[in-house]
Amino acid sequence: MAAAVTALILAGAAHAASTATLTQAESSLLTAMNEARQANGLRPLRADWRLERAARAHSSKMLRTGTFYHGAFSARIRRVGVRSPRVGENLAWGQGSLGAARSIVSMWLASPEHRANLLHAGYRIVGVGALRGCFAGHHHTLMVTTDFAGR
Numbered sequence: 538m539a540a541a542v543t544a545l546i547l548a549g550a551a552h553a554a555s556t557a558t559l560t561q562a563e564s565s566l567l568t569a570m571n572e573a574r575q576a577n578g579l580r581p582l583r584a585d586w587r588l589e590r591a592a593r594a595h596s597s598k599m600l601r602t603g604t605f606y607h608g609a610f611s612a613r614i615r616r617v618g619v620r621s622p623r624v625g626e627n628l629a630w631g632q633g634s635l636g637a638a639r640s641i642v643s644m645w646l647a648s649p650e651h652r653a654n655l656l657h658a659g660y661r662i663v664g665v666g667a668l669r670g671c672f673a674g675h676h677h678t679l680m681v682t683t684d685f686a687g688r
Contacts (some may be wrong), residue, residue, distance in 0.1 A: 574656060587664065592683060596667065621686035662685070
């Protein structure tokens, strides 16, 4: 009995740790993504620190290099230790109202490929990397990478 309680406590602590490092922008995006999933009868995504690390690193690289591309996202996700049979990625950038979480999720839902990732029933975990910087001559741009994993 004590071992089961300890396991539950450790599992809860691990889950809390996986979401404790989200910035406000990342948390807002995760909330908006999960609201869209719930509206479509899907389970919510859980934040994963490994995917978060991969997503933030990619957003940082895009801001630093002035590029906007997926690249070899599957390999990048695998490098952080995620071994799920299926992975996916959505990217976005915006500023002002176009950089708001609900606007980004609405844009993804309007795009067949992004919608398919966001609403894939097999995805269980996600990393959200949302960083602000200068991009394409626009200051205070929010650069977003979301990396999904599951079955």
